Amino acid sequence: MTSYPRLAARTARFTLGIPRDITVSPDGGTVRFLRTPDGVTRTGQLWEHDVESGHERVLVDPDVLLGAAGEQLSAEERARRERTREGGAGLVGYSVDRAGRQATFALSARAWHVDLQTAQVTGLPSTGDVVDPRIDPTGRRVAYAAGRALRVVELDTEDPTAADRALVEPETDTQVWGLADFIAAEEQSRFRGFWWAPDGESLLVEHYDEAPVQTWYVSDPEHPERPAVAQRYPAAGTPNAQVSLWHVALSGARTEVAWDHNAFEYLTSVTWTEHGAPVVQVMSRDQRTAQVLAVDVTDGSTSVLRELSDEAWVEVTSAPRFAPGGHLVGVEDVDGTRRLVVDGRPVGDATWQVRGIVSTHPDAVVVTASDEPTEVQVLRIGLDGTTQPMTTGAAVHAAVIGGGAGSDASTSHGQAAAGPTTVIVRSALEAVGTTVTVHRDGAEPQHVTVASEPPPFEPQVTLMHAGGRSLRTAVLFPRDHVPGSRRLPVLMDPYGGPHAQRVLANARMFLEPQWLADQGFCVVVADGRGTPGRGAAWEREVLDALAEVTLADQVDALEAVADQFPDDVDTTRVGITGWSYGGYLSALAVLARPDVFHVAVAGAPVTEWRLYDTCYTERYLGDPARRPEVYDRNSLLPLAERLERPLMLVHGLADDNVVAAHTLQLSSALLAAGRPHTVLPLSGVTHMTTAEVVAENLKLLQVDFLQEHLQPRANRP
Secondary structure: OOOOOHHHHHHHOOOOOOEEEEEEOOOEEEEEEEEEEOOOOOOOOOOOEEEEOOEEEEOOOOHHHHHHHHHOOHHHHHHHHHOOOOOOOOOOOOOEEOOOOEEEEEEEEEEEEEEEEOEEEEOOOOOOOEEEHHHOOOEEEEEEEEEEEEEEEEEOOHOOOOOOHEOOOOOOOEEEEOOOOHHHHHHHOOOOEEOOOOOOOOOEEEEEEEOOOOOOEEOOOOOOOOOOEEEEEOEEEOOOOOOEEEEEOOOOEEOOOOOOOOOOOEEEEEEEOOOOEEEEEEOOOOOOOOEEEEEOOOOEEEEEEEEEEEEOOOOOOOEEEEEEEEEEEEEEOOEEEEEEOOOOEEEEOOEEEEEEEEEEEEOOEEEEEEOOOOOOOEEEOOOOOEEEEEEOOOEEEEEEEEOOOOOOOOOOOOOOOOOOOOEEEEEOOOOOOOOEEEOOOOOOOEEEEOOOOOOOOOOOOEEEOOOOEEEEEEOOOOOOOOOOOOOOOEOOOOOOOOOOOHHHHOHHHHHHHHHHHHHHOOEEEOOOOOOOOOHHEEEEHOOOOOOHHHHHHHHHHHHHHHOOOOOOOOEEEEEEEOHHHHHHHHHHHHHHOOOOEEEEEEOOOOOOOOHOOOOOHHHHHHHOOOOOOHHHHHHHHHHHHHOOOOOOEEEEEEOOOOOOOOOOOOHHHHHHHOOOOOEEOOOOOOOOOOOHHHHHHHHHHHHHHHHHHHHHOOOOO
């Protein structure tokens, strides 16, 4: 019998086979998406769904294109996928022209073109290892990044020497054109480095220079014959890459976009729609001020559209953009609520926390939002302020909208558009599974095929509001547990840090917690202060106090669970496990509160915030040179001598996000203090553990460690 950890790794936690990267054609008649052929194959294919007939067909199959040669990834593409936490293979993205007739994609370091009408696929002439090819809106050219340059391929030319050419090239080996810098991709959710003009005649292109950034070296101790890999890493308090934005004509002529780089170091977003000038958002190094700027591409000058400020930090949200009618649309924190803001005015029902913009229309904006933090709904917010939910129920929803005259996903270039086509993606709490439903005016809803593997069990989740702060908390017991029959050890399973949620109305998120519970634990997953969906004040509670606040909320959640299930939990046996920030929180728990937590497994933990990156760390803790006491209060290293509980530290030695030095420095501090502990190094593993054997055995070893020290009655399948 295959273990659950191996199944989870094999199926990418049961997400393989779910349609993703969904787009709708301008006439609303076709839905295109990436999907693997089944729930265990990682190779993404490009598919299309005909809205009228419901028929689906494969447009691009990487296995057919590559044959026995298989896929080869460049170092640049591997780094990009690490930033996006992309564990798939084959097609992981694609770009479609405005008419919906052509698309381009990267595969095995090459650029490819597909005619969406005939499904004919052609390899494009290219130079170097291709990253992020994007077709221009008019469908005449493809731009891509390669060799630190931005290049352009002409799709309709008989001159092979003119087909592929460099548009802008670096002058030094530390300069890069056309890719998102490390901080933008890792911490600001901006994964692009160039943007086509609506007319396809020019581009906005990011340029960054890593020369000021310190160099770290990531080695592979398992292979001493291999040299260490040099990596530019901007740790807290050290210089970032120098980032600029340029307007680049197809001739190669370029003009720098002007803003005050001394005041605003970060380039957080860029948009360029046919409804107005390009819009960029820039932010100060301390993240307390930001400007939304309109760009005049004729001379690179900018004008201020919005000034944003916050005593803690300005939240990076959906990129501001011009919408139909020339309205400036964005998402901002207003009086403690995350609101849709149109032309500087908040619109819509203020009881909803807006999470993101789906699409813009002449009279409305469609967004995702939450009135209950565990649920995500799709709303249509009229410019007059009317708010209409498009989804309901205990579930997490997403949407894609296309077609329909006047929407930002339709076209006015020769194709008649009927009513819009809306694709709703829904994952609910009542059962594991995702539905993808196509809605069009006057037609019965259709379902796009979901090819994911069925899980071996359904999680049995109890959601509760824990403690005086109503911490959203999930509680899971073994599926064979009879209430009141025995008191089980408790296993806290948090992420617990800012900007991420674990407690959502999505049953798939609780498969691993249920498997852990079935090993003989009461598993508790709690989202504390700092997590999204509950407003600005809730998120900003962690300012200067990551350790104090996030650990206190885990203790409060534990106490609330014990109060609600007094005959089912044993608080004299409490373990905690987590990865990344959850690893930090797990190690912190046994170091700072051994009276509450009796054993911990800390995976890829941040142990010393001076070793983590600028943007994330300085947002919450400030500049370490100016505020060393804040960093000391939130570091694990000064707590090493207090360890009196069993602690296992797990770390991938190839991790370029939370580098292995975090675990090694804590281990050294523990050794110096004479405190026994366990270290499990994972050779060749990054911040993601995707290999089946590693993922399976790692999870089993962790459970063994927890069981050994909590001694529950276990019944591992």
